[in-house]
Amino acid sequence: MPTLYGIFAATGCVVAVLWLKQRHERLGLTENGFWAAAWTMLIGAVIGAKALFVFLGWEHYARGELRFWADFGVGFVFFGGLIGAGVAGFAVARLRGLSFARGADYFAVAVPMGHAIGRIGCFCAGCCAGLPPHPVQLYEALGLASIAWACRSRLARVEAGELPLGSAFRLYLLLYGSLRLLLDPLRADGRPERFLGLSHQQGIALALIALALAWPALARLRSGGGVRLVET
Numbered sequence: 001m002p003t004l005y006g007i008f009a010a011t012g013c014v015v016a017v018l019w020l021k022q023r024h025e026r027l028g029l030t031e032n033g034f035w036a037a038a039w040t041m042l043i044g045a046v047i048g049a050k051a052l053f054v055f056l057g058w059e060h061y062a063r064g065e066l067r068f069w070a071d072f073g074v075g076f077v078f079f080g081g082l083i084g085a086g087v088a089g090f091a092v093a094r095l096r097g098l099s100f101a102r103g104a105d106y107f108a109v110a111v112p113m114g115h116a117i118g119r120i121g122c123f124c125a126g127c128c129a130g131l132p133p134h135p136v137q138l139y140e141a142l143g144l145a146s147i148a149w150a151c152r153s154r155l156a157r158v159e160a161g162e163l164p165l166g167s168a169f170r171l172y173l174l175l176y177g178s179l180r181l182l183l184d185p186l187r188a189d190g191r192p193e194r195f196l197g198l199s200h201q202q203g204i205a206l207a208l209i210a211l212a213l214a215w216p217a218l219a220r221l222r223s224g225g226g227v228r229l230v231e232t
Contacts, residue, residue, distance in 0.1 A: 003125065004121060004124035004125060005121040005122065005124060005125035005127070006121070007121065008117055008118055008120050008121025008122075008124065009117075009118045009121045011117050012113075012114035012115060012116070012117035012118040012121075013114055013118075015113060015114050015117060016110040016111060016113055016114030017038060017110075017114075019109070019110050019113060020034070020038070020106060020107070020110050021034060021038075023106055026102075026106070026159075027098075027102065027103050027106060028096075028098045028099075028102070028103075029096075029098075033096070037089070037092045040088050040091075040092055041085045041088045041089050041092070042085075043088065044084040044085050044086075044087055044088025044089075045081040045082070045084045045085040045088070046076075046081070046084070047084050048080040048081050048082070048083045048084015048085065048087070049076035049077050049078065049080040049081035049084065050075070050076055050080070051080055051084070052077040052079060052080025052081075052083070053075040053076055053077045053080065054075075056077065056200055057075060077201075078115070079201060079204045079205075082111070085107075086104075089103060089104065089107070099165060101164075101165040101166035101169065101219070102165050104166060104168075104169035105151075105154075105155050105158050105165060105166060105167065105168035105169050106155065106168075107169065108151040108154075108155065108168040108169040108171065108172035109148055109151045109152045109155055109168065111172070112144040112145070112147040112148040112151065112172065112176065113144075113145075113148040115144050116140075116141045116142075116144035116145045116148065117141075119137045119138070119140045119141040119144065120137070120138070120141050122137040123135060123137035123138055123141070128187065129187070129188050130186045130187055130188055131186055131187070131188045132188075134186045136183055136186045136187055136188075139183055139186070140179065140180075140183055143175075143179045143183070144176070144179070147172060147175045147176055147179070150171060150175065151168045151169075151171055151172050151175075152168075154167055154168040154171050155168040164219065166215060166219060170212045170215045171212070173208045173209070173211055173212035173215075174208075174209055174212035174213070176205075176208065177205040177206065177207075177208035177209040177212065178205070178209060180201060180202065180204075180205040181202050181205040181206065181209070184199055184201050184202050184205070
């Protein structure tokens, strides 16, 4: 039987994909090309999300508490999925001679839109819970909805030629990294791994913020390349 978590997670994915599909021509893709890219990025997201969970929680497998294939449905990390999808999207852009930054600007709207709906499913299932009395899943859902709105406004300016390509994606990295940095201490689902008082997830969030701040410099470095994956 489908669970509320599954329903919300699936709904979030469908909403994000359909929003992107309506704009596949702006991404420089045919409809068939769009679906090929979407499936490639989905596979990249699943691999990345699982790989990061295994990396961070290897002791559970070492002690026999979890088995990789038998318990494959247990344990996925969003940051890993984001990285995996980003790597897959970069590969698709490179193979097709497209601008990675252009596509990333549209995903900067779709990803937090779908993610916000999925976090409501987390609240219904009780996973990713917060320290009482904080419904941290709903805090994050509200924050993600606000990020989607902000990135949509930024994307409109990119489409109008007022801002360089990659501006909306850069804003997403900055805002979502900041959101997770602030909300992670409120989570009660176990954050024992600490380095300088930060969890692994907060460390990744800081890396996203650093990437967002370094984006203009990286864009300038790539502007002289052959394939315009990151444009200024």
